[in-house]
Amino acid sequence: MILVTGGTGLVGAHLLYHLIINKEEIRAIYRSEEKIELVKKVFSYYTDDLSLIEKISWFKADITDVPSMIPAFVGVEKVYHCAAFISFNPRDYVEMRKVNIHGTAIIVNLSIDAKIKKLCFVGSIAAIGDAPNGVLITEENEWNKDLDNSGYSITKFGAEMEVWRASQEQVEVVIVNPGVILGAGFWATGSGKLFHQVHHGFKYYTAGITGYVGVKDVVSLMILLMNSDVKNERFILVSENKTYKELFFLIADTFGKKRPAIRIKPWQTELLWRFSAAMARFTSKAPLLGKYAAKSAHEISEYSSQKVIKTTSFKFEKIEEVVKDVCSSYRK
Incomplete structure (x- = not known):
């Protein structure tokens, strides 16, 4: 039996489909x-046979609540821990700690108690240390707690520390650190929102650089690593490093829409996030732009996936092809 947390999120939903077609027994x-309706939507991008979702054993629980999670581990041999709270709103920091760190600690403790064979944790490049401009970031770059890190970065790093604890208690672990994940099904959040915005005429871009990867590559590598002899290792998963401008232009061209034409400079996002923060103090709404989102929009961070390529001989799909696939799903 395989247990998947976060099965109703982007990575989890796509992972469930791939596990099902591999004829795995899944909880x-x-x-x-x-939330299960979102999984059905993801499945619809792969197949017309939505009865496949009935092969999943759905288990209602909260990963931050130990009593509800204990029965979920009965008979489980492998765990894919995909659940996470993603936010750059300072108001969400306490909840992110609860879900990302405390929730992962619970998964780790129950995995140890259940003597599972292997645990795969979906981390993030946010938990990887920086490097000087022009130098590729690898798994060897140490995360620096003394920097002005976002709450999301802090909690994903903290979650990784919990996972490494499992490796010291006879639980084999693999950690994947994906770049910005591009995939279909969740158009109101994350990278899916970018496709929605560009399709509707998004006008702006920045010159920052980061790493991108298709969700199908992420889940394929997760399964490959879990079914291999690889253990107690972490891997950056990035297909290509691109500027935000390049990505937005690629999406616009694929949709046949007008390219964003207004470049936003660092001082402009600095003003905007400060204004958004001030407005948020007088309303119950989240700020339009947060400090760390504004900062990352201009950062130049380029990543290397050579470790996972050398370990598995995996070939990443080009981002141009990933974008075409996601745009095709959006049109549906």
Whole structure:
């Protein structure tokens, strides 16, 4: 039996489909029935046979609540821990610590108690240390707690520390650190929102650089690593490093829409996030732009996936092809 947390999120939903077609026995954690509808939407991009979703054993639980999670581990041999709270809003920091760090600690403790064979944790490049401009970032770059890190970065790094604890208790672990994940199904959040915005005429871009990867590559590598002899290793998963301008132009061209034409400079995002923060103090709404989102929009961070390529001989899909696939799904 395989247990998947975060099965109703982007990575989790795509992972569930790939596990099902591999004829695996799956138990997936969910918190509300409406979330399962999002998984059905993801499945619809792969197949017309939505009865496949019935092959999943859905288990209602909260990863931050130990009593609800204990029964989920009965008979489990492998765990894919995909659940996470992603936010750059300072108001969400306490909740992110609860989900990302405390929730992962619970998964680790129950994995140790259940004597599972292997645990795969979906981390993030946010938990990888920086490097000087022009130098590729690798798994060897140490995360620096003394920098002005975002709450998300802090909690994903903290979650990784919990996972490494499992490796000291006879649980084999693999950690994947994907770049910005591009995939279909969640158009109101994350990278899916970028496709929605560009399709509707997004006008702006920045000159920052980061790493991108297709969700199908992420889940394929997760399964490959879990079914291999590789253990107690972490891997950056990035297909290509691109500027935000390049990505936005690529999406616009694929949709046949007008390219964003206004370059936003660092001082402009600095003003905007400060204004957004001030407005948020007088409303119950989240700021339009947060400090760390504004900062990352201009950072130049380029990543290397050579470790996972050498370990598995995996060939990443080009981002141009990933974008075409995601745009095709969006049109549906």
